[in-house]
Amino acid sequence: MTSIRELKAKRTKLGADAKAIMDEATKAERSMTGEENTRFDKLMDERDEMDATIERAERLLDDDRHSIGDDTDDNRGADQGKAMAALRAYFIGGRGSLTAEQSRALNAGNDPEGGYLLPPMQWIQELIKAVDDAVPLRGLATVHQLTMADSLGVPTLDTDLSDAEWTSEIGTGSQDDGLRVGKRALSPNPVAKRVKISRKLLRLTAGKAEDLVRERLAYKFSVTQEKAFMTGNGNKQPLGLFTASADGIPTSRDVATGSATGFTGDGLIDAKYALKAAYWPNARWLFHRDGIKGIRKLKAPVAEQYVWQPGLATDRPDTILDAPYVVSEFVPNTFTDGLYAGMFGDFKHYWIAEGLNFEVQRLIELYAENNQIGFIGRQEADAMPVLAEAFVRIKCATS
Numbered sequence: 001m002t003s004i005r006e007l008k009a010k011r012t013k014l015g016a017d018a019k020a021i022m023d024e025a026t027k028a029e030r031s032m033t034g035e036e037n038t039r040f041d042k043l044m045d046e047r048d049e050m051d052a053t054i055e056r057a058e059r060l061l062d063d064d065r066h067s068i069g070d071d072t073d074d075n076r077g078a079d080q081g082k083a084m085a086a087l088r089a090y091f092i093g094g095r096g097s098l099t100a101e102q103s104r105a106l107n108a109g110n111d112p113e114g115g116y117l118l119p120p121m122q123w124i125q126e127l128i129k130a131v132d133d134a135v136p137l138r139g140l141a142t143v144h145q146l147t148m149a150d151s152l153g154v155p156t157l158d159t160d161l162s163d164a165e166w167t168s169e170i171g172t173g174s175q176d177d178g179l180r181v182g183k184r185a186l187s188p189n190p191v192a193k194r195v196k197i198s199r200k201l202l203r204l205t206a207g208k209a210e211d212l213v214r215e216r217l218a219y220k221f222s223v224t225q226e227k228a229f230m231t232g233n234g235n236k237q238p239l240g241l242f243t244a245s246a247d248g249i250p251t252s253r254d255v256a257t258g259s260a261t262g263f264t265g266d267g268l269i270d271a272k273y274a275l276k277a278a279y280w281p282n283a284r285w286l287f288h289r290d291g292i293k294g295i296r297k298l299k300a301p302v303a304e305q306y307v308w309q310p311g312l313a314t315d316r317p318d319t320i321l322d323a324p325y326v327v328s329e330f331v332p333n334t335f336t337d338g339l340y341a342g343m344f345g346d347f348k349h350y351w352i353a354e355g356l357n358f359e360v361q362r363l364i365e366l367y368a369e370n371n372q373i374g375f376i377g378r379q380e381a382d383a384m385p386v387l388a389e390a391f392v393r394i395k396c397a398t399s
Contacts, residue, residue: 004061007054014047015310015318022306032297044296047310133329135226137241140284140326140347141383145354146188152353154184154386184247188355188380189236191224193217196372210375214360217377221358223330229350229383230330238383241286241350242332242340242393248385253393254340260399262335263291263342265300265307267394271344272321274392279346285325287342288333295320337398345391356380 021040025032032040144152159180165173195217201209225238232240239248255274258267275283287295296308300321311317317324323344332340356379363374385391 004054004057007050007057011047011050011054012312014043014050016312018043018047019310019312026299026305031299037297040297133223134327135222135330136326136328137226137229137286137347137350138222138352141229141350141352142348143352143354144186145357150187150355152186152351152382154186154351154384156184156386184384184386186351186353186382186384188353188382190356191221191379191381193220193377195375195377196367196370197375199371199373202373210373213375217360217375218358221377221379225381225383226328227330229352230328231332232383234384238352238381239385241343241345241385241391244393249388249391249393253388253391254395255392256397257341257394258397260337260397262294262396263298263394265298267397268295268298268307268321269300271342271392271394272323275344275346276389279390280323282346282348283323283344284347285320285323285342285344286331286347287325287327288329288331289327290333291331291335291342292325292327294335335396337396340393340395342394343391344394349385349387349390350383351386352381352383354379354381 018040021032021036021043025036146152157180159178161176161179167173195213197209197213228238228240230240231242232238233243234240234245234247239245241249243249244251244254253274255271256267258264258270292308296306298307299305300307307321309319309322311319319325331342335341358377358379361376361378363376367374
């Protein structure tokens with residue numbers, strides 16, 4: 001069975017093979033041919049599938065680590081947990097990576113090879129669940145937890161001093177009254193969701209149904225926030241990155257892509273250099289996967305080099321014009337006249353204020369007549385860009 005390290009090595013080779021096709025076209029000072037485009041697309045599709053496989057394997061490994069040492073009074077539940085942990089170890093490292101205890105947990109029968117490996121039912125259920133969309137922005141933003149107040153005041157430098165002046169040894173320069181400090185406020189807004197499940201289902205699944213409810217609630221709250229972080233209007237919800245506003249990112253920070261239906265190399269170069277160099281060390285591109293798909297084949301007009309480059313080491317990310325990128329399903333992806341299509345910026349200047357961490361309340365008696373138990377998820381949060389110049393928003397040109 002292939003290990004995570006081997007999967008990453010295969011991913012790197014796919015990227016290197018794709019780059020070789022790009023380099024061959026670049027060396028010949030031409031665009032990729034139709035056949036090269038087909039081969040390139042095939043390699044990149046395989047590489048994207050490999051990324052998803054690696055992510056799932058890493059999540060399984062993480063779950064396995066957290067399952068170690070868990071105790072339960074329900075022996076059947078304990079056996080199921082051991083079987084799940086053993087199965088994860090098998091899928092990540094192969095039969096040779098299993099301990100004797102893990103092999104026994106998956107042993108059914110006595111074939112000459114030492115027993116058949118049978119996946120427990122929970123694993124089969126996980127296989128038919130669609131892959132969750134990534135919600136990356138929170139991990140890049142600055143998160144503030146409110147403990148003693150119901151809002152967060154964000155200080156702003158509205159007007160700065162003018163430059164210092166050359167003067168004499170005892171001179172103090174002219175008086176400058178231009179410094180103005182303002183404030184923006186983040187007031188966490190409530191988000192909630194209610195779910196009911198039957199007591200019979202809880203009993204038959206040894207509590208696994210409740211774990212699923214809690215996990216899905218947590219994910220759906222993350223999705224709700226990610227959507228608002230991107231396109232929220234700021235009215236009782238976060239102010240999104242792709243919502244033009246004087247309180248967040250104004251239209252003066254917009255740069256055209258150079259095309260009314262997508263991106264150009266010139267447009268991306270303009271966007272990168274519209275951001276001050278001081279922000280570059282932490283800056284990331286932010287696109288929908290449809291945007292990345294188109295950008296992969298763009299060339300910079302002067303050097304005729306492709307603007308997208310694969311990371312050729314397992315610990316190096318792919319880049320666009322030498323800067324890494326993140327992908328969110330909730331970035332606008334309708335590439336047409338005047339609509340937003342992506343962003344380049346330092347996302348630590350997107351602030352999130354939380355008045356209530358995500359929590360789940362269990363309702364035992366309220367639905368007792370229907371033999372059900374209820375769950376209510378709650379959270380209070382607000383968010384906004386706090387420094388406009390740290391962001392460059394990319395929009396399709398108008399035709």
